[in-house]
Amino acid sequence: MTKLAIRKVLIVGGGIGGLTAAIALRRKGIEADVIERDPNWSVYGVGIIQPSNVLRALHEIGLGDACIQNGRGFQGWRFCDAQGNLLGEAGSHNVLGPDYPPVNGIRRPALHKILTETTLGQGTLVRLGVTLSSWVEDLEGVDAIFSDGTEGRYDLIIGADGAYSKLRQQIFGDMSKPSFTGQGVWRHNFERPRDLDWGMLFFGGKSKAGLVPISETLMYLFVATPEPGNPKHPTDQLHTLLKERLAEYGGIVKQLSEQIVDANDVVYRPMEVVMLPEPWHKGRVVLIGDAAHSSTPHLAEGAGMAIEDSVLLAEVLATNGQNVELALTMFEQRRAPRAKLVYDVSVRLGEWEMAQWNGQPHGDVGALMNSTYTTLMQPI
């Protein structure tokens, strides 16, 4: 067996991107240490959508079946007016074949459990409540200095520290701060009615709501809304504010809205985006996932892009790691067009929604989504 040039990597950030990177690297025989600043390694409780290209990437690192078993597969999306009258449906693309669902919904804590157990099971060292203070690079590798005063020697550092990446700021300065798109997303889990086995979208006059199956018993409700000025909503009022935003809906959404009573059950996030121009690396430090490219959730591909980054980066490092600059450039050349496509289309879909809510003309959403997913179903 050829000796690997990249043998030990430090991953900064223990989210979806960082953990899938650790798992993918280990499968290629590359050791990884993970540092995560959150001492509790916590995730919030709503769900995440995994289209077929994302299930394919998870499958490649041995996690596809676990995600499907712990989530709820579904065929595609049904479209309704605000009162819940069915307007049409569209099956989603499926690249894995008839044994797999085209889309999987999964609770974020369930995905986190799969990722953390696999990471730890592979023997990866995960240090919680620790960040990277600084690093010193030489021709052979990198010396990392941690916030707890300890040090470590690595061949490469992977920054998977999210949209507000400190590593990105340290390497590239403030050139790419996240920017607010004008929309926010409100989410709340509910018991899933047995017959709700597709994703559902409801088109309101001033917002878009949806229902996503995420387990045998659960689904989540989301509503995307205009949030002019990016207000900091009081956390103890989130339930009242969500109910106000659902007031225009009838049918099942209205029934669910009546069950919203606790601000702690509501998750609100403003839509904020980042697209770092290439290169995503400097020397022996490379950024992946939201740290390099963070999009709005219109295509439900943000975490998917982080997972695809991880799969490809591990492959490139295992095969071309003897020349770090070349390997990282190859990685970026293959990843940037896909990440940029997701970013551009997601932002455009948000703009079209806001135009529609303002009574202005907009493009053909279905055609744009279909052509984008067709591209994303091509191999990474």
Ligand SMILES: Cc1cc2nc3c(=O)[nH]c(=O)nc-3n(C[C@H](O)[C@H](O)[C@H](O)COP(=O)(O)OP(=O)(O)OC[C@H]3O[C@@H](n4cnc5c(N)ncnc54)[C@H](O)[C@@H]3O)c2cc1C
């Ligand atoms: C409303 C909403 C809905 C979404 N829905 C979907 C969906 O359905 N499907 C989908 O694919 N994507 C979805 N996304 C996008 C998805 O959540 C992100 O793309 C994904 O979480 C990115 O993963 P990441 O690991 O790159 O970053 P993050 O999830 O942000 O993880 C970064 C990790 O790094 C840690 N960290 C940060 N700074 C440091 C530091 N200095 N040192 C050490 N650790 C650090 C953080 O604590 C965190 O654990 C959605 C996003 C939003 C906002």
